[in-house]
Amino acid sequence: MVPAMAHSETAVEFIPADLAPGDGKALELDCRDLDVVRVPSPHEPLFDLAYERLWDEFGPQHEMETREIVAQRLAWHPAAGIGNCWLRYELILVRRQGQFVAVRDHTAVVTCGRGAPHAVVHLSHVLVAAAWRRTGLAGWLRAWPIQTARTCLVAAGFPAASPITLVAEMEHPDPQFPNRLVRLAAYEKAGFKKMDPAAVKYFQPDFRPPQQIDASGGPRPLPFRLVLRRVGREKEEYIQGAEVREIVKCLYRMYETGFREQDMAAVWQSLQDYPDDQANLPLLAPTK
Numbered sequence: 001m002v003p004a005m006a007h008s009e010t011a012v013e014f015i016p017a018d019l020a021p022g023d024g025k026a027l028e029l030d031c032r033d034l035d036v037v038r039v040p041s042p043h044e045p046l047f048d049l050a051y052e053r054l055w056d057e058f059g060p061q062h063e064m065e066t067r068e069i070v071a072q073r074l075a076w077h078p079a080a081g082i083g084n085c086w087l088r089y090e091l092i093l094v095r096r097q098g099q100f101v102a103v104r105d106h107t108a109v110v111t112c113g114r115g116a117p118h119a120v121v122h123l124s125h126v127l128v129a130a131a132w133r134r135t136g137l138a139g140w141l142r143a144w145p146i147q148t149a150r151t152c153l154v155a156a157g158f159p160a161a162s163p164i165t166l167v168a169e170m171e172h173p174d175p176q177f178p179n180r181l182v183r184l185a186a187y188e189k190a191g192f193k194k195m196d197p198a199a200v201k202y203f204q205p206d207f208r209p210p211q212q213i214d215a216s217g218g219p220r221p222l223p224f225r226l227v228l229r230r231v232g233r234e235k236e237e238y239i240q241g242a243e244v245r246e247i248v249k250c251l252y253r254m255y256e257t258g259f260r261e262q263d264m265a266a267v268w269q270s271l272q273d274y275p276d277d278q279a280n281l282p283l284l285a286p287t288k
């Protein structure tokens, strides 16, 4: 383990065992000059830098939460007990000699959903500067959320070794949108798998501001596909209906902390059409 920064609150470690099975290239990257930091609060100058990068990339497509929602999530630090789960949000910024290299954010949601503690980490956004793409850095960015999950588990009073699932929402592959294919190819190479969209019709809540939602006649949840890594279980090719439901409930619990109840109602309702708890569902390659 190589600590990236001395300060324990903001330090992010490079832990080879956390890398996804297909992310071995990350080990070849010389990380010594990289300054990797968890942005601790919205009042830090680093917050503006990190948020603005994410907003510029994802805001115009309504794929980025508002500054207020992100600030509210940072205030959960070290973890907040909300309802029957614990949440921890992190915004990680990578720089080299003061220059932007990458940014990512994610939320760990810890529950005792099916009788035993489990952490689901929602991989919200990741952006790697063009010069740093395909260098191996993205592999570390996919691994760091596991540290967030462990910290959240411990804050909730559970063992750090409890099961952890990383999950990302992805658009369907479409040759007209080459960026989507790049994202999906990257996750596929890392070893992530996709829930079968024929069986699991997942909807993301409407990210637009409430006034805009109301002016347009109500929320428009967006269909997405879920791509996941069950840490330590990457080779398993099936997932049970009950596990799918638990993962999606964790995502919706996170979203409902920032969105209005009326804007969440339709996505909660969509769970009723999910496969039975006992269903054994195939996991697919993300680009298929």
Ligand SMILES: CC(C)(COP(=O)(O)OP(=O)(O)OC[C@H]1O[C@@H](n2cnc3c(N)ncnc32)[C@H](O)[C@@H]1OP(=O)(O)O)[C@@H](O)C(=O)NCCC(=O)NCCS
Binding pocket: 025, 057, 124, 125, 126, 127, 128, 129, 132, 133, 134, 135, 136, 137, 138, 139, 179, 182, 183, 185, 186, 187, 189, 190
């Ligand atoms: C998505 C993103 C984070 C991936 O990071 P990356 O450093 O570019 O890619 P990775 O190193 O993870 O790529 C892994 C594999 O994916 C495939 N891949 C990645 N980029 C590719 C490209 N432009 N063309 C074809 N295949 C590509 C390759 O198989 C690659 O492995 P290789 O480099 O050993 O051949 C980065 O491209 C990015 O910041 N994109 C813009 C923002 C975005 O789309 N974020 C994701 C959604 S939140």
